[in-house]
Amino acid sequence: MPLVKNARIVTDIFVQVPDGAELPDDGAVLVSATRFLEDPETLLARPGRLGVVWPNNRVVDDLVPFLDRLAVVALAFPTFRDGRAYSQARLLRERHGYDGELRATGQVLRDQFVFMLRAGFDAFETKKQSDAEAFAVTAKRYSVFYQPTGDGRVTALNRRMQQRHSESAGQ
């Protein structure tokens, strides 16, 4: 499935290793939450970057102690109707200060890109090639945002306050 990062389709250097399968000696890998939590220190000590695929029905608290040593956290959208990972993403970014790659996986369509960007995702494994190709255009679809999130986009309320401030300063 195509991966979008920095608004471009890129080659995924991470290899997803199923539970029970042997890990390659080096190179970037993605492992499941279960496998990771069984022995996090050994996995983190391994040469090569490490990412964890975190399910959307498990609180992210268990992952928090390791965040600064993880290269990727991949959150799951089993269907696009299931929005639990949006909350997980915001908690990881805004409360726990995670600044590595935050990847959206599963049923990811272009119509979710703006929501995902706002929630803190910066990598998108899309189901369809056409959606991956449409990323750059779709991500710019909205220019007005009502809610403050950790993505730094200025909210409508703040823009109004700035406007008001500059108007009154000009008087």
Place this chain on the structure above:
Amino acid sequence: MYAYDELDRTLINERVEEFRDQVRRRLSGELTEDEFKMLRLQNGVYLQLHAYMFRIAIPYGTLSSKQLRRLAHVARRYDRGYGHFTTRQNIQFNWIKLAELPDALADLAEVGIHSMQTSGNNTRNVTSDQWAGVAPGEIEDPRIWSELLRQFTTLHPEFSFLPRKFKFAITACAHDRAAIKIHDIGLRLHKNAQGETGFEVLVGGGLGRTPFIAKTIKPFVHGRDLLSYVEAILRVYNQYGRRDNIYKARIKILVHELGIEKFASEVEGEWRAMGDSALTLDDTVIEEIRSRFSYPRYEKLPHMPEELRLAARDPLFERWRRNSVSTHKMQGYAIVTLSLKPVGGPPGDASADQMDAIAELADKYSFGEIRVGHEQNLALPHVAKRDLPALWKALDKIGLATPNVNLVSDIIACPGLDYCSLANARSIPIAQELTRRFANHDTAGLIGRLHINISGCINACGHHHVGHIGILGVEKNGEEFYQITIGGRADENAELGALIGPAVPYREVADVVEDIVEAYLALRERPDELFVDTVKRLGVEPFRERVYATR
């Protein structure tokens, strides 16, 4: 009225363009119906029995005459010349064509209305008291807060894919006209001992298959914390609300399964962890929103103008005035309710011509403003009392002066099996038959306040659980049957009705309702004991005995 600024306008235009692209992708086959379904639902488009249904939000029930004219235009240009006002301050069009939807949305966007999140598993239209800003005794105008919530909930990046739909309602009066206790979050505006504005927050109300009256989760949340507290509730719900069973996915089930104390402590923990968030509203921000609301410049008018004194001699005018005209906070002005429940008509429908005529009357007599209430009636909120006789004549001409507001024929009903693919039974013909049975307005006046609510299926769009008399359509061996409850109410003393007896077939419903009303007239202690109060005092039993004795 709240006036959209450039930012609000930009956002809904961007939404229209996004939807245009989604419709194009659906029509070209790029999107599967399953993928498109969620996207169209988030834009208020349902697939009904005969066609697509299009639901447009009227946030907190406030419309300008310009907006109403545009709704009339949509009814004419894209539909069959009428619209249906719902129990949640929305209007629905029943015959829209998919390919024309983006154009209809673009036409609406020009006057600052849209259909965003009027369906789907997201935060729905924020509803409020249709008399907000004009009701005597109101603590303050709840629409300021409704608008803050409207903006907060519109395209929320975290809460657009919740386990299930999520509805807010706000009231700022002792008497609750917004039915906050049957909402996912109900907000009752009040002041603390320091005189600061805040909210009693209720959670987990809702009807449907498993009805619950909302419970108080926090008696006072300061206004500045309203959005952060709501975000904490939504975050707990988004993570822990059930997604395995659509019938158990509403927040009411989560609250019920955890218990309100445990749920409240989860929310409290989340809210504390959020700390002083960017959602905290400082006074200048609240003032900024408040400044976008314009209020009429009322004149200093006498309490009893000559025109009214003269018109009082006409018993028909007087009957209408006593029924449909309510006290305004400003002397010399009145709130006028326009009944959309004509005898024999489907509840809540208005034709395009009526909408245009109402818009004109609003311009002439109500500072260009119209309100929509959850009872599926409209209101003109600022009518000078001297204009009441002229307004009455004009309303009567267009069939909008039926003096039955809050009376037995002021029926709330869902579209039912005539339109809806979920329904098990018809609602509209039952309502129509009942309005004919109780067509004598003097008799209805003697019966007094009595709300009948009809739903065509267990999803309860007609709020049957909280009708004084509730009628629920069910299917039994391929036939339409109706369960009847009594004693429900949706106001500050909200209660769920109790079943009066076995379900009855379609043809007997109106007879049973007549029997219930007759039983009430015989059982009430005095003429001003309302139907619900008699049921409260005596319970269901004496009604059951009288109604089922001969059945």
